[in-house]
Amino acid sequence: MSENNLLNGNNGHFNMDDSSSKPEAQQSAKAEGKIYFSNGAREILLADNNPKADVITAAKVAGIQAAKRTSEFIPFHHANSLNWVELDFSSSEDHIKIESTVKAVTRSGLEMEALTAVSVAALTILDICKDHDQQVNIQDIKIVPKVSKKKMLTVKTPLKVGVLVISDRITAGLADDEVGQMLQSGFAKAGYHANNYSIISNDADKLIEKVQEWLEQNIELIITTGGNGIGPRDITLTSLEPFFDFRMEGLEQTLHSIAQVNNNGFYIDRLAAGKIGKTIVICLPIDNALAQDALNVILPNIHQAFEF
Template sequence: MKDVGGKPETRRSARASCVLHAPADCIERLRNGDTEKGDALKTARVAGILAAKRTDELIPLCHPLPIYRADIDYELAGISVKIIATVETIGPTGVEMEALTAASLAALTLYDMLKPHCRPAELRITDTHLEDKRGGKSQFGRKLRVAADARVIVLSDTVAAGRKPDTAGRAVEQALAAAGFAPVGYDVIPDEPAQLRAQVDAALASDVALIITVGGTGVSPRDQTTETVAPYLSQALPGLMEAARAFGQRRTPYAALSRGVAGYAGKSLIVTFPGSRGGATETLAAILPSLVHLIEVCRPGKPHAGGYS
């Protein structure tokens, strides 16, 4: 099974459909609800909903998901009926398979209930396909369409002294590059406020789009990143770090200890990440769609028509 534990939860939906072809008198039986086994449309609707809820038990590598909505609708024609399944969840992965399974099993249920009324060759299920999907990376972009520059500033006495390699900052640097940021600057400095101010001042002077500090957001006496960065923020964005902490707390209770801040300083967006590799990568996973949106749409100096769909 694919590990989706590092993916943020979003509202996701999928719509799938298929078509059952049948003789005209069978379609009329569907309209009237008078097959010998009962009302086929109602029965198939229940079967489709149950299929959506139990897809992970039927398809081996599907993840179990909380299903918040599962509907089956029909479009009856002269010699066919289109079965449309709509499924919604809030989760780390999509519900395409749930929608496809729901439509398929609803169609099979109709097939079963109509087969006493016609020859087998007169019943066919065709055109099973996904019509639409929303949520996740298909809706909330995790990669820039146009490159923007970024700077990663790692604060660690031990890394700066060469006593251990940096993994957290490098992981953030690589993830930003994969998300379309370029160039991505990278520096390692000790936990010294004066050196951090010099780095931030240089980045702001160059109008770097995104500045990420890694480290110094904890509670030790040397952790001064938050106190150093906060005065730069002319427009705080507390929701970014709230989202990161909430995401992290579902994975480790220590995420609550991060004192990170975020916001705009002039035209630059500054975000302070924890110093551990896990904390840094989880923070980026949680807020990357927001960072992409801020850089592409909301960055100061860019026109923003407003309104969200």
């Protein structure tokens, strides 16, 4: 969006981001801010006989309550059910520093909740002190950057990806390939080498031959789609699983969980992920929604599997 459109509301066509396809994950965010005051206001603020009660306690309660209601203040922000909100206050000669920490299992980031907690806590202190010091002011409210503890990945980028569609109907011209093209396009837009794309019938020999060909070409990630049901022609998993050096159960469980959410808790098609040599193979059904969700999971995370 251009700066002009952003400032003018893009003709009123703002919408919430659709996070329904994102998997839930443990999220956290931290923010901080400072409220500056004169010595007179500081004395009143910290006095035991303050007529407006315990200022810090009031600010802490206000900040926690505000964090839990952030989506009511920010129109396009998702409502997050918070699991933990903490506010810490430290006093210096001319200011109080406020630090917030917010945690939740959710699909969205929590930066707005952390900022809201600090902002409302600071406003609460300002409200109590403003009659005693007209110079009280709030400054430097900001997100505290996260410090990653993960080591830097040393894999070569971008990865080479192959998308293989297994379908009798598509090869016979009775249906169009939407899922395979969606996957290929998604990887290509993310900067992967996704030139390897093929459609074959539900034939075990052709499937093994194509996968072997891509293994010899050092394709690092192979995504198959189709042949994952429970019918006699669904040969993908039974053909490829014997070649797996090991299964990637964590990734399989993640994809199964997403599929169950998209299908009201019941999903009959099979999924598999495993490693053959240096190549990761992920076997997906022909399912548009699951393919998009799989991209949301795979694209930002798959490099972790190549750091060893």
